[in-house]
Structure formats: C-alpha cells, structure tokens
Amino acid sequence: MENFLLSSWATLKKNQRTSKRAYPFSFMLGRIINAVGGLLFPITLYYLVFDKQMSGSFVQAYPGITYISYITLGSSALIFTISTIMSVSRSLIMEMREGTLHHLLLSPMSRAGYFVGVYLEQLIRSIIELGTVLIFGILFGARIGLTSILPLIxxxxxxxxxxxxxxxLISNIxxxxxxxxxxxxTLLIVLTIFSGAAFPTVFLPSLLRIIANLLPTTQLLNAFRNVVILKHSLVSESYSIFYSVSISVVVLIIGLCWYKKLEQKLVNETL
Known part of the structure; x- marks a missing residue:
C-alpha cells in the first residue's frame, strides 16, 4: 500500500512539473476551444438548419429531453471520458518515446500507482473541459435540472x-x-458513434446497437441524462450504473492481465 501511494504521488508531481514547463496555458486553452467547438457545430445545425425541429422518433426515444440538452450532456461526458482515456493510455508509450520506459519497467514502482498518478494529474483539466461544455450548453438553451451537486460528483x-x-486496455494496444x-x-470514432453522445443508439442498426450496449459508457450516459434532465433518482438508474461498472471491471481485468504479459515481453527486450 505504501509503494502504491508513493508511486502515485511521485508520478503526480512529475507530470505536474512536465505539464507546467512543457505545455503552456495555450495548450489548455486549445483543448477547451476544441471541446466547445465540438458542441457548437450540432447546436448551429439545430438552430439554423433544422429550425429547432426534431423527428418524431427522437421525441419518442427521449420524451421530455430537448436536443440541446441531449447533446450538451453527451458532449460534456464524451469530452471528459476521452480526455481521461487519452491522458492515461498514452502515458507508457510516451515514456517509451522519451527513453524512460525501461527505467520504469526495471524499478520497484507500483504499476497501479503509476497509472493512478497519471489519472489524478489530468483530472482537474478534464473537469474544467466538462464544466466549460456544460456552461456553453446552458447558455444556448440546455435545460439542466440539477438541484444538488452530489449527482454530478x-x-x-x-x-x-x-x-x-x-x-x-487502450494503453496495451x-x-x-x-x-x-x-x-x-479509432477510439474517438467508436465512442462518438456507439456511446449515444451525438444521437440515440436506437437509430443504429440492430447489430451495431448490440455493440453500443457493450460499451460501458452507453448505459452510463443514458443514466446521466435521466438523472440530470428528467430528475430521476440514482436508485432508479441503479441497473444502468451497475451494468456500466461491471463491464468496466471486466475491461480493467483484461487490461491488467494483458499488461502483465506485455510488460514481461518489454523487460526481456530491454535486457
């Protein structure tokens, strides 16, 4: 446990120094502009092209939810998820490109602690991106029915x-x-299409809908919308939450088992 905590803290501090010295404020600003731009495009289509008219199938699939509210929550959750995935998954291959991976592999550092440290270092940036998208969506007409900050947390x-x-898992790939x-x-395209961030997954063909339901983000995003917009309780969405967490645990186990075999191969190549 001590090794895990020390590894997490050391990785967190190292990445903070790297981000501060190698990536200026303009880098973070660029990420925020990119996140907001991804939201402004469908909003522009909704107001200027479709004149705020939605098909009957969308209304039937999500009664009580406007498209602006739908896309705002979908974009914010997608941006947050992708930002976290990219920061954590690219950490080891960046170590390889910088020539420090072999030092990491031969050290007694906790591997889980390393990944958690990378995750914690980028968490604030991801939350800022999520909050910015939510704010812009609200300014353009999204109806967010949150009466408490607890469900959002x-x-x-x-x-x-x-x-x-x-x-x-992506790090291993x-x-x-x-x-x-x-x-x-590829991951960006898959999550955008199959997680239901931009449009309901019921519009997909039956085979692709099965693939969409296998993603842990799909059910979780539906529960997020129901709680935030329709004011459902967390208990009423417990099945979707449990399903997403269960799939995530399975993915984590597969990723860790694969990493152990991959790390052994990388150590042999280093030696």
Missing part, C-alpha cells in the same frame, strides 16, 4: 472509473502496436 467519479478502465494516432482516432 457521483457521475464524474463513475465516468472517471469507466475511462480509467478503458485507458488501461498502443504499446503492442507502437502507435497512438490510429488507436486514439
């Missing part, structure tokens, strides 16, 4: 856990393929 924790579990761009761009 709970869902931030849940999305963080889901993103962390996916990041461990990046290390195995020695690639980041194809992997992360």
């Amino acid at each position: 709970i869902f931030i924790i849940l999305f963080s856990f889901t993103a962390f579990c996916l990041a461990i 990046m290390l195995f393929s020695r690639d980041t761009f194809i992997t992360q761009n």
Whole structure:
C-alpha cells in the first residue's frame, strides 16, 4: 500500500512539473476551444438548419429531453471520458518515446500507482473541459435540472472509473502496436458513434446497437441524462450504473492481465 501511494504521488508531481514547463496555458486553452467547438457545430445545425425541429422518433426515444440538452450532456461526458482515456493510455508509450520506459519497467514502482498518478494529474483539466461544455450548453438553451451537486460528483467519479478502465486496455494496444494516432482516432470514432453522445443508439442498426450496449459508457450516459434532465433518482438508474461498472471491471481485468504479459515481453527486450 505504501509503494502504491508513493508511486502515485511521485508520478503526480512529475507530470505536474512536465505539464507546467512543457505545455503552456495555450495548450489548455486549445483543448477547451476544441471541446466547445465540438458542441457548437450540432447546436448551429439545430438552430439554423433544422429550425429547432426534431423527428418524431427522437421525441419518442427521449420524451421530455430537448436536443440541446441531449447533446450538451453527451458532449460534456464524451469530452471528459476521452480526455481521461487519452491522458492515461498514452502515458507508457510516451515514456517509451522519451527513453524512460525501461527505467520504469526495471524499478520497484507500483504499476497501479503509476497509472493512478497519471489519472489524478489530468483530472482537474478534464473537469474544467466538462464544466466549460456544460456552461456553453446552458447558455444556448440546455435545460439542466440539477438541484444538488452530489449527482454530478457521483457521475464524474463513475465516468472517471469507466475511462480509467478503458485507458488501461487502450494503453496495451498502443504499446503492442507502437502507435497512438490510429488507436486514439479509432477510439474517438467508436465512442462518438456507439456511446449515444451525438444521437440515440436506437437509430443504429440492430447489430451495431448490440455493440453500443457493450460499451460501458452507453448505459452510463443514458443514466446521466435521466438523472440530470428528467430528475430521476440514482436508485432508479441503479441497473444502468451497475451494468456500466461491471463491464468496466471486466475491461480493467483484461487490461491488467494483458499488461502483465506485455510488460514481461518489454523487460526481456530491454535486457
């Protein structure tokens, strides 16, 4: 336990110094502009192209939810999830490119502590992006029915856990393929299409809908919308939450088991 805490703290401080010295404030500003831009495009289409008219199938699938509210929560959750996944999953391959991976692999540092440290260092940035998208969405007409900050905190924790579990698996794929761009761009497309962030998954063909339901983010995002917009209780959404957490745990176990085999191979290559 002590090794885990020390590894997390050391990684957190190292990445903080790196971010402060290597990435100026403009880097964070660029991420925020990119996040807001992803929201402004569908909002522009909604107001200027479709004149605030939605199809009957959308109204039937999500009664009581306007498209602005739908896309605002979907974009904010997607931006938060992807930001967390990218920061954590690219950490090891960045160590490889910087020539420090072999030092990490040969050290007694807790691997779980390392990943948690990377996650904690980027958490504030991801929350800022999420909050910015929510604020812009509210300014453009999104109806957020939160009467307490507690549900939002709970869902931030849940999305963080889901993103962390996916990041461990994605990290292995990046290390195995020695690639980041194809992997992360593919992940971005998959989450955008299949998680229901931009449009309801009921619009997908039946086979693709099955794939969408296998993603832990899909059910969690539906529960997020129901609690925030329709004021459902967390208890009423307990099945969706439990399902998402269960899938995330399975993904985490697969990622950790794969990492152990991959790390052994990397150590042998280093030696």
